[in-house]
Amino acid sequence: MTTEARIPLSRERVLRAAVELADEHGLRALTMRRLAEELGAEAMSLYYHVAKKEDVLDGIVDVVAQEINEAVARLDSGADWKQAVRRRILTAREVFLRHRWAPELFETRSSTSLAVLRHYDTLVGLMRDGGFSYDLIHHALHALGSRALGFTQELFDPSANQQAEVPPELAAELPNLVGMLGEIAHDDPDSTLGWCDDQAEFEFGLDVILDGLDRLRGR
Amino acid sequence: MTTEARIPLSRERVLRAAVELADEHGLRALTMRRLAEELGAEAMSLYYHVAKKEDVLDGIVDVVAQEINEAVARLDSGADWKQAVRRRILTAREVFLRHRWAPELFETRSSTSLAVLRHYDTLVGLMRDGGFSYDLIHHALHALGSRALGFTQELFDPSANQQAEVPPELAAELPNLVGMLGEIAHDDPDSTLGWCDDQAEFEFGLDVILDGLDRLRGR
DNA sequence: ACCTGAACACCGTTCAAGT
DNA sequence: ACCTGAACACCGTTCAAGT
Numbered sequence: 414m415t416t417e418a419r420i421p422l423s424r425e426r427v428l429r430a431a432v433e434l435a436d437e438h439g440l441r442a443l444t445m446r447r448l449a450e451e452l453g454a455e456a457m458s459l460y461y462h463v464a465k466k467e468d469v470l471d472g473i474v475d476v477v478a479q480e481i482n483e484a485v486a487r488l489d490s491g492a493d494w495k496q497a498v499r500r501r502i503l504t505a506r507e508v509f510l511r512h513r514w515a516p517e518l519f520e521t522r523s524s525t526s527l528a529v530l531r532h533y534d535t536l537v538g539l540m541r542d543g544g545f546s547y548d549l550i551h552h553a554l555h556a557l558g559s560r561a562l563g564f565t566q567e568l569f570d571p572s573a574n575q576q577a578e579v580p581p582e583l584a585a586e587l588p589n590l591v592g593m594l595g596e597i598a599h600d601d602p603d604s605t606l607g608w609c610d611d612q613a614e615f616e617f618g619l620d621v622i623l624d625g626l627d628r629l630r631g632r
Numbered sequence: 633m634t635t636e637a638r639i640p641l642s643r644e645r646v647l648r649a650a651v652e653l654a655d656e657h658g659l660r661a662l663t664m665r666r667l668a669e670e671l672g673a674e675a676m677s678l679y680y681h682v683a684k685k686e687d688v689l690d691g692i693v694d695v696v697a698q699e700i701n702e703a704v705a706r707l708d709s710g711a712d713w714k715q716a717v718r719r720r721i722l723t724a725r726e727v728f729l730r731h732r733w734a735p736e737l738f739e740t741r742s743s744t745s746l747a748v749l750r751h752y753d754t755l756v757g758l759m760r761d762g763g764f765s766y767d768l769i770h771h772a773l774h775a776l777g778s779r780a781l782g783f784t785q786e787l788f789d790p791s792a793n794q795q796a797e798v799p800p801e802l803a804a805e806l807p808n809l810v811g812m813l814g815e816i817a818h819d820d821p822d823s824t825l826g827w828c829d830d831q832a833e834f835e836f837g838l839d840v841i842l843d844g845l846d847r848l849r850g851r
Numbered sequence: 852a853c854c855t856g857a858a859c860a861c862c863g864t865t866c867a868a869g870t
Numbered sequence: 871a872c873c874t875g876a877a878c879a880c881c882g883t884t885c886a887a888g889t
Binding site: 517519520521525527529530531533534535537538541547548550551552555556557558559562565566568569583586587588589590592593596597609614615617618621622624625626629 | 748808834
């Protein structure tokens with residue numbers, strides 16, 4: 414009981430704990446004081462291992478990016494470019510589903526981690542092998558945007574909209590939206606504004622883009 | 633000198649000042665205390681006009697969304713669906729270029745403002761008139777993501793990368809990326825990692841998606 | 852080398868009080 | 871009806887001090 418496990422702190426241990434904290438309680442809960450508490454230390458001790466909070470945030474982005482590279486490493490790269498890129502991106506997406514705080518942070522970092530660059534490097538290689546010019550690949554990365562990394566920010570937060578019926582006085586102002594929702598709801602009886610199959614929609618958008626790029630590939 | 637202009641506060645005045653503050657100094661500078669100062673009042677006075685800071689953030693998102701609707705309202709909706717949607721989205725983008733803090737906030741809000749819904753409603757209408765099924769429109773909105781509103785989050789911050797030459801010891805690890813950058817740089821001598829023509833890339837991605845959707849429209 | 856206590860300048864927010 | 875002062879619980883961070 415008095416023999417507390419006294420594992421020394423380290424940058425790696427700090428970052429690991431930060432990821433865990435964000436996973437469980439969200440980015441808001443990730444404060445230096447709370448993080449230290451989780452590690453059984455004082456807040457000020459963290460500053461021996463990380464420069465500042467921004468450094469922690471950069472660090473956990475890198476942890477996630479490495480996780481992506483590991484997950485993606487065990488893919489055989491057979492098949493045509495489109496299947497290879499597609500599977501790589503969908504595998505990356507699985508990592509983001511485990512770290513739902515990550516997209517916000519990825520889009521907010523100004524410096525790009527080596528792990529992220531490695532991911533892009535592989536995509537560039539796959540497309541190059543598929544017959545793309547560098548110029549088109551460059552455009553392609555922009556077109557994919559964060560989708561290339563495996564996420565999109567949902568503009569309608571499903572968790573917030575579980576009860577989101579459109580109030581009748583609004584319906585008149587939004588006839589087209591209401592029409593669309595009505596029909597979608599008809600096809601799928603328990604659907605509301607927070608209705609969507611995120612996985613299917615992610616793949617739909619990805620395929621629209623990949624198919625479009627494939628068509629441009631032949632000049 | 634003693635006759636200070638004593639305009640009373642109001643929710644609208646608070647939100648207007650908040651937008652201005654964010655425009656000039658970024659979201660980080662938007663604190664209740666600083667905002668009050670800008671208005672010549674005490675921080676606590678704001679709470680008579682807004683519920684809490686989250687309310688301010690929701691409010692300025694709405695201000696931007698209204699600005700989009702105004703900008704877009706004076707477009708004649710002639711032409712085919714693709715041109716109509718395209719011009720609407722590019723006009724919305726102009727608004728985001730004036731409020732560079734807005735994308736981060738839009739993707740972070742959980743409740744969607746009426747002004748945003750109105751924008752989507754119009755897009756749905758235009759696509760419906762263009763012969764789309766509601767089902768396809770629904771997929772289309774997901775595929776477009778935040779692009780439908782007029783922005784994408786840039787994963788590589790151009791301002792941070794103005795000097796970003798890839799260091800030689802990294803080059804070996806990122807052969808494809810380096811290859812691509814080399815060729816892009818060759819075409820355009822003053823380009824680096826922070827090279828991109830954001831407007832052109834936005835339009836490229838938008839067109840890949842719109843063209844892809846157009847092809848799906850005929851079943 | 853690694854950790855901590857006390858302290859500083861800043862947050863958002865409540866609440867009772869002023870006009 | 872509108873605004874404010876004092877106060878509270880929380881931040882990130884510095885710095886001198888402990889082991």
